[in-house]
Amino acid sequence: MKTEKTKEAILKALKGEQEIVINKCFGGFGLSKKAIMRYAELKGIKLFPWINDFTKQIYKERAKIDNPEIVLHYATKDVKDEADYKKKGGNNIYWSDGNIKRDDEELVKVVKELGSKANGRHAELVVVKIPSGVEWEISEYDGMETIDEKHRSWG
Numbered sequence: 618m619k620t621e622k623t624k625e626a627i628l629k630a631l632k633g634e635q636e637i638v639i640n641k642c643f644g645g646f647g648l649s650k651k652a653i654m655r656y657a658e659l660k661g662i663k664l665f666p667w668i669n670d671f672t673k674q675i676y677k678e679r680a681k682i683d684n685p686e687i688v689l690h691y692a693t694k695d696v697k698d699e700a701d702y703k704k705k706g707g708n709n710i711y712w713s714d715g716n717i718k719r720d721d722e723e724l725v726k727v728v729k730e731l732g733s734k735a736n737g738r739h740a741e742l743v744v745v746k747i748p749s750g751v752e753w754e755i756s757e758y759d760g761m762e763t764i765d766e767k768h769r770s771w772g
Contacts, residue, residue: 641743669699
């Protein structure tokens with residue numbers, strides 16, 4: 618697997634491009650539950666989805682792990698509830714897709730592999746190719762993103 622990654626990275630460098638995932642609709646970047654679990658699998662991360670007490674209280678019988686309407690939290694340790702989450706480390710075991718670097722090879726792979734099934738609730742994810750070596754940053758307006766070349770700004 619590592620050899621495949623190395624070959625892929627070399628081919629991209631020879632082509633002179635890099636790939637970045639951005640959101641192309643109003644709302645914001647976010648991965649579906651399926652995409653998060655696939656990403657974790659590719660990275661070798663064991664994630665445990667859980668629903669906080671507030672969500673359970675509001676949605677009662679609908680607060681199930683497989684319900685696409687419910688926003689899940691992810692922890693790197695198995696937790697039963699809010700108290701257990703805090704006992705096992707709280708924010709130290711919290712995992713968020715918002716922390717994934719947008720040029721992460723596994724993220725790019727997941728979005729290509731799953732297509733629209735990789736999209737979170739308010740996302741339309743795409744992989745954009747830009748020239749290698751370009752220093753870039755993501756700009757957004759109401760969640761809709763573009764990739765900009767980094768430059769200096771004043772005032």
